[in-house]
Amino acid sequence: MSDLDKVLAHIDADLDNALDRLFRTVRMKSISTDPAHAAETRRCAEWHAADQEGIGFASELRETPGHPVVLARDHDAAGTRILFYGRYGNRPHGQGDATVEFSRQDGRGASDEEEPFDRGPDHERAASG
Numbered sequence: 001m002s003d004l005d006k007v008l009a010h011i012d013a014d015l016d017n018a019l020d021r022l023f024r025t026v027r028m029k030s031i032s033t034d035p036a037h038a039a040e041t042r043r044c045a046e047w048h049a050a051d052q053e054g055i056g057f058a059s060e061l062r063e064t065p066g067h068p069v070v071l072a073r074d075h076d077a078a079g080t081r082i083l084f085y086g087r088y089g090n091r092p093h094g095q096g097d098a099t100v101e102f103s104r105q106d107g108r109g110a111s112d113e114e115e116p117f118d119r120g121p122d123h124e125r126a127a128s129g
Helices: 003-013 015-027 035-054 115-128
Strands: 058-062 069-073 099-101 104-106
Touching: 003 015, 015 035, 035 058, 035 069
Parallel strands: none
Antiparallel strands: 058 069, 099 104
16 A cells, blocks of 8 residues: 555544534634634644644644734754644634534635644644554
């Protein structure tokens, strides 16, 4: 089995867990433009930092004048660097919950905001076995 086949097999086997992590993030009301949601935005950052720790990264929150950023590092011997960028939601939370129907993800932030936070680490999980 090739390395790519191993990665794809891992993604297929872990799909339900990956979607659960994504939807958990989408459900968080991390609306960065609304001060009323500052605590939830921080909780979102803390959750992501802990998730990164769970796959072996050294993770920390870095304070900024606005909301904290998550910095996670894995110093491998090869010196490989990977950057995942995601941002907090900035629109009001919609009605309902995150869903998947006919392979389409629905939920505020499911593909443009929170998604990179979750999918990037999923790729790392798949690549590392």
